[in-house]
Amino acid sequence: MIGQREALRLFGCEVFDPVGQRIGIIGELFLDDVTEQPAWVTVQTGLFGTNESFVPLEGAAFDGDTVTVAVSREAVRHAPQVPLEQGNLPPERERELYLHYGLEYGIRPADITPAAESDSAAESDPAPEYVDAVRSRLRRWIAAS
Numbered sequence: 001m002i003g004q005r006e007a008l009r010l011f012g013c014e015v016f017d018p019v020g021q022r023i024g025i026i027g028e029l030f031l032d033d034v035t036e037q038p039a040w041v042t043v044q045t046g047l048f049g050t051n052e053s054f055v056p057l058e059g060a061a062f063d064g065d066t067v068t069v070a071v072s073r074e075a076v077r078h079a080p081q082v083p084l085e086q087g088n089l090p091p092e093r094e095r096e097l098y099l100h101y102g103l104e105y106g107i108r109p110a111d112i113t114p115a116a117e118s119d120s121a122a123e124s125d126p127a128p129e130y131v132d133a134v135r136s137r138l139r140r141w142i143a144a145s
Helices: 006-008 073-077 089-100 127-134
Strands: 014-016 024-030 039-047 049-054 064-066 138-141
Touching: 006 039, 024 049, 024 073, 039 073, 049 064, 049 073
Parallel strands: 014 064
Antiparallel strands: 014 024, 024 039, 024 138, 039 049
16 A cells, blocks of 8 residues: 555656556546545656546555556556546546446445335434545645645
């Protein structure tokens, strides 16, 4: 797991897929809003780094100079294009990325028991918990120089 201690050293590092194919160079870093740990990076790809794709850091390894991610180069090439606007990643774009890479996002609706099926009418409605779990979790990290 890549932690906060390594976060500053990620900028500008080359990124490779599990079989050693070069994907590109890290441009930006996004933290998980709950854990404060590095969760995603943007990787500059294409000719002269003209494209930028989001890549998850789940399962990634950092050796001090390069980052090896757990997703293939092809998966990154076919990832949804997310315009990099100022601020954090909107929840709907975030969800697209998690689904594209096959990562779990929020709480699955199947995990929620409808109020009609609950044993007690006094139990709280689980809907607010679900909404809270799926709101934007990724926050852009800006390194102060």
